[in-house]
Amino acid sequence: MNKKNILLLETVAEDAMSILEEASDMNILTGFDETSVTSQIQNYSIDAIITRGKGQVRDSFMAQLPNLKVISRCGVGLDNIDVSSATKRGIKVVNAPNSNADTIAEHTIALLLMLQRNLYDAVTMVKENRWQDRGSYVGDETHGKTLGIIGMGNIGKKVAKIASALGMNIIYWSSKKEDVPYTFVDLDTLLKTSDSISLHLPLTSKTENLIDKAAFSKMKTNALLINTARGGIIDQKELLQALENKKIAGFAADVLVEEPPAKNDPLMQLKNVLITAHLGSLTKTTYTKMCTMTVKNTLAILRNEAPMENCVFNKKELDNS
Template identity: 65%
Template sequence: MKNILLLETIHPSAMELLKEARDIRVFEAYSEKSVDEIFLEQTIDVIITRGKGQVTPEVLDACPSLQIIARCGVGLDNIAVEEASKRKIKVVNAPNSNAATIAEHTIALLLMLQRNLYHAISAVKNGDWGWRSVYAGDEINGKTLGILGLGNIGKKVANIAKALGMQVIYWSAHKENVPYDFLSFDEVLRQSDCITLHLPLTSETEHLINGTAFQKMKPNALLINTARGKIIDQAALLKALEEKQIAGFAADVLAMEPPEKNNPLVAHPNSLVTAHLGSLTSTTYRQMCVLTVNNVLGILRGTSYQENCVFNRGMLA
C-alpha cells in the first residue's frame, strides 16, 4: 500500500482514479497544519501538488520514504527539484499539457488590452453607451509581436498571432527552426509593439523585465505575462505605467498571489489581471491532472507512463 499526500485539490476525474486504486491511500492536506499532522502519523510515498502547494527541503526532510513529487502542471518553481534529485526522488509534471490554453489566454489578453475591450464592455454594463465617443483602441493586425521564450507555448502564440496578421519576432535561449526572426533581447524590446513572456522562472529570468528593460520599449508597447509574475520587477512595471513608458499591461500571474487588497498595479486603468486561471479551462485542468495521476500510478507500479513526464530522469541515472 502506497500513501499519497495531496497538497491541493485536483480534478474530480483524477481524484476518482486515486480513490479507485486498491493499492493507494490518499491523504488530503490543504493547509500547513493538516500537512504537519499527516507527517506525524503517516509515511508518505508520493506528494501531488498543483501551483501553490510548496514542496520545500523541509517537507522532504519530513518524508524520508518519499519516492515521487508530482505537479499537475508544467512549471516546477514550487518544488525543490535540485534537492529532490539529490535524494533520488522523481519529480513528475505534465509537459506541454497547457500550451494551447495558455496561448489562447495570452491572445485573449492581448486583444482585450489592444482594443480596450474591458473599459468598453464595462461602460455599456454601467449604462454608458455614449462612451463610444471617447473610445480609443487599435487592432493587432500589422503590429509586431515580440515573444520572449519560444517553447511550446511561445510557438503556439506565434502561430495564432501570425494568423491574425501580426509580424512575429522572438528572443529565446536557443534559435529555433521557425519562420520568425530571432533577435537579441534588446532588439525585441525596441522593435515590438506588443511583448509577451513565455519563460520559466529561474535565477537568470527573475526581474528580467526591469527598469532598464522598460526604457528600451516603445511608449505605445503592450506587455503580456502568462508565465511567472516574478519575471517582471513589479515596482518598475508600475512606474513604467504611471510614467507612460509603456501603454498597457495584461497578465494572468503576479509576483505575489493573491495580491494585497488595493494593489496599485491591479487597480491601474491600463492594467488587466486575471487570477492565474489560464490553465483552469475544463479541458486542460482535467487533462493535466489525469495525465499526472496516471503517470504517478504507472511509476509506482512499474507499468507504462509517459517518459518525458519525469523531469529529473537524467539526474537519476
C-alpha cells in the first residue's frame, strides 16, 4: 500500500494527532522549523500540509511540492496561506468554518465589558492594595448603548445575540444584508452612531486598513473599538493617533498587525488599551474541535471521500467575502 504523506508545520491538538497516528494509510511527517521542512520535502513526496496560524504556505513553497493536493489550516482565517496560488495550482485549501464562532464571540464580549467597565484597572487596584482608590474609579455599563458590528457572519451574529441580551441596541454593516433582527446601516452611519464597534471581517484587499484616519474621524469621542478579527483591518498608525488624541475612548483586541508587538510599541503603553495574545480560539474545547475537524477533512480528501460541507475554501469565496 502506497501511503500518503502529510506534513505538519505545527503541532495539533492531542485528539487530532491520535486520529492521524491511527491512519494506517498515511505517513505523518513533522516540519516545525526550516531545516526539518527542507529535509522532509527532499525525502518525501508531500500530498498534504496541515498548519495552524504560523506555518506559512506561499507560492514558492507550493512550487516545490508537485504532488500537493491539500493545504489545511486548523482554524478559520487563511492569512498564512496563499489561497490564490493554491487555487491556480488546483490545490484544495481546507479550514474549519464556524468552529471558533462561540469562543470568539465570548472573547469579544469579555473585552468589551472589560473596557467599558474599566475592569482591568479595577482588579489591579485591589491586587496592588489600593482599595482607597475606588473613589477615582470611572466605568460605565453597556445596557442601552449602541453596538455597531462590522461583518455579520457567524461570529458577528453570535456577538449580536449576546450583546442584545445585555440590553444593547445592535446595528450592523456587512457586505450584504443578512436575515437577522438587527438594523442594517451603511458604514458611515455605523461609525457615527455606535458607542462601541466590533470587527468581524476576514482580512482581504478590500478590508485591509478599512478602519483608517477617515473612519476614526467619524467615530464618537466616547466610542470603544474591539477587534477579534484580524489586525490588518485597522490602520495601526491611525489607531495610535486616535487614542492619543482622544478621538476615541478605548481599544481592545486579540489581534494585531505585528504579533507579538514590539517591546517599545507605544500602543501597549496606553491605559485605555487592552490586548490579549491572539488566544481567543485557544480554549481547550475550540482548539480540539478545530484540529480534529481539519484532520478528518484532510484525510477524507486524500482518501477520495467527501469532506464536510463548506470546509474547502477557494479564491472565489475569498474575493466575495
